[in-house]
Amino acid sequence: DQQVKQNSPSLSVQEGRISILNCDYTNSMFDYFLWYKKYPAEGPTFLISISSIKDKNEDGRFTVFLNKSAKHLSLHIVPSQPGDSAVYFCAASGRYNQGGKLIFGQGTELSVKP
Amino acid sequence: DGGITQSPKYLFRKEGQNVTLSCEQNLNHDAMYWYRQDPGQGLRLIYYSQIVNDFQKGDIAEGYSVSREKKESFPLTVTSAQKNPTAFYLCASSIDPYLMGKFFGPGTRLTVL
Numbered sequence: 001d002q003q004v005k006q007n008s009p010s011l012s013v014q015e016g017r018i019s020i021l022n023c024d025y026t027n028s029m030f031d032y033f034l035w036y037k038k039y040p041a042e043g044p045t046f047l048i049s050i051s052s053i054k055d056k057n058e059d060g061r062f063t064v065f066l067n068k069s070a071k072h073l074s075l076h077i078v079p080s081q082p083g084d085s086a087v088y089f090c091a092a093s094g095r096y097n098q099g100g101k102l103i104f105g106q107g108t109e110l111s112v113k114p
Numbered sequence: 115d116g117g118i119t120q121s122p123k124y125l126f127r128k129e130g131q132n133v134t135l136s137c138e139q140n141l142n143h144d145a146m147y148w149y150r151q152d153p154g155q156g157l158r159l160i161y162y163s164q165i166v167n168d169f170q171k172g173d174i175a176e177g178y179s180v181s182r183e184k185k186e187s188f189p190l191t192v193t194s195a196q197k198n199p200t201a202f203y204l205c206a207s208s209i210d211p212y213l214m215g216k217f218f219g220p221g222t223r224l225t226v227l
Binding site: 004009032034036041042043044045046089091093095100101102103104105106107 | 118120123154155156157158159172202204206210212213215216217218219220221223
């Protein structure tokens, strides 16, 4: 059973426009969510996180939205730049009730075209 | 410059051989983790260590072993018992005891021939 799902394996966006990456989860015990960016043959780079007590967190061009009732989170990148082209992973964790284990989605490959 | 280093970046081994992947961190984090990534999949937890001289199995520990003799180091041995060892291996560390890894190393690509 896949507790964290990224249903879009790929996304293509024009430079300057908004990129929206989506992630769904099934476990209501998750209380902390993270987004990572990953280039081929490199380790994931932490981008942004959100606690379940919030519904939005913003850091520069990156904003994460959390909809707990829908068990859905999304990462918005505005404006998108060619350097944003990478695979993006969402991860969920139950920090205080699930031992803090990170459960990753399958990833979405973002391509930002000039 | 604080960070996590993994060596080597690429590793080739013959089937049936054990191989040890290195992970070192100078972030002064107590907790360290090993994940595995396969194509088209998310990362999966192999082993973790919350403190020196202690470690626990993750979701896919079979065929792997670890040691944690020093705070800075958490080597992973891929044994001949691991059925599908070819993968990208990632080491992570965390200062938050309630979060199993936040910062990752650059990874080691292991190919078993």
